[in-house]
Amino acid sequence: MVTVSRTTVAVVGGGPAGVVLGLLLARAGIAVRVVEQHDDFNRDFRGDTVHASTIRLLDELGLGERFRALPQSRLDDFSLPMPDGSRLLLGDFSRLAPPYDHVAMVPQWDLLDLLVTAARHEPSFDIAMGLAATGLIAENGVVTGVHLRPRDGSGEPEELRADVVIACDGRNSVLRRAAGLVPRAFRVPFDTWWFRLPRRSGDAASALTPAFSDRDVLLSFPRPDYHQVAYFAPKGSDAVLRAEGIDAFRARVARLRPDFADRVDTIASMDDVHVLDVRMDRLRRWWRPGLLCIGDAAHAMSPAGGVGINLAVQDAVATAAILVPSLRRGLRGAGLDSALAAVQRRRRPPAVIVQSAQAVLHRAVFERAFAGRLQDGPPLLPVLLARYVPPSRGLYARGIAFGPLPEHAPSWARR
């Protein structure tokens, strides 16, 4: 037996895009059901960087105080190691007006819990955990709902009928595929391997620390009680790294970061090292009648710059701001086409700009590093700018902290 339920907006995926959209729609009094395939948000090695644009939004939503109470560390600047061992300060967030003068590093599950807790205060909000969308329901070419199934395979299939479905189901979006929307993939030269190392007293408190050699890159950032570490190597190296084994991997980490040599033994085996097949792609068309893709489902971001969460959140804000007036006017199904197209028009340019900047970063930093050319020094132009035109450090910082065309909370969502 299939259980059928109904809502106004079905949001598939409880990541940053889905929960922010759910919260905003609920604050507008729109019936919304968020469907998340996992039972909780406790998945490690997801995006953690909360940029100033998102912190400002949380303040506008009245959630700033609760956000600042979460365990977090601050990123106040970012720099590149130079061949002589010094560091070149590229971006200086302290040049921005407080309190939006840093990037916060917050475990993603804490941020999602905070947002869902706030959303649960709204009577029109509903979230179903442990349910996976398996396909779309369509009538006369218009999406009218989603097929659902408990992720663990138990229980009966369900149908969730809705006036509009928003696919926030990430970079492997099932709904995008079901709608026949195919993203254009862009070349990425690296994959990433995530793991943890213990944090010891005396370790730097707030720096996002990159380290380069002539064949790989390591980035670490401190969590309250451990370091989250990302190792970058040329795309497709996973089989080689695993064949070489854990001792060789530990040696790579210690070579890049001699200060970690005293703790690499805590990586028990290659099972503790989680590979991320890095992808960067973007849909040409983000919507079909009755369906809209946002966040990673519309544009998977490279981890370069750590902007994925923030872009997904901004997409959600724009979607709510554009959809709510149409829904309040009683528009449904194909009547929402122009609103869905308007979301794409508004959010595609920031995605294009950021992905283009990431492609430049891939070439200027990662490809040079893998080719052994970073030892000669980073590319000249940013070095000259950072060294001799100090305001450029504020410009870099602003670009990263707020990104292009940042969104603000609509008045009806503010508290």
Ligand SMILES: Cc1cc2nc3c(=O)[nH]c(=O)nc-3n(C[C@H](O)[C@H](O)[C@H](O)COP(=O)(O)OP(=O)(O)OC[C@H]3O[C@@H](n4cnc5c(N)ncnc54)[C@H](O)[C@@H]3O)c2cc1C
């Ligand atoms: C390992 C890793 C590290 C990253 N590091 C950073 C970083 O430091 N900073 C940063 O800003 N970005 C980072 N990113 C990118 C960032 O996490 C994403 O860009 C961002 O989370 C996108 O948000 P989203 O809501 O669009 O999608 P996601 O966060 O991917 O959320 C999608 C959600 O949909 C759910 N879902 C998927 N399929 C279904 C289905 N069929 N039915 C129901 N639910 C479904 C998933 O379980 C998930 O919860 C990282 C990504 C990864 C994978």
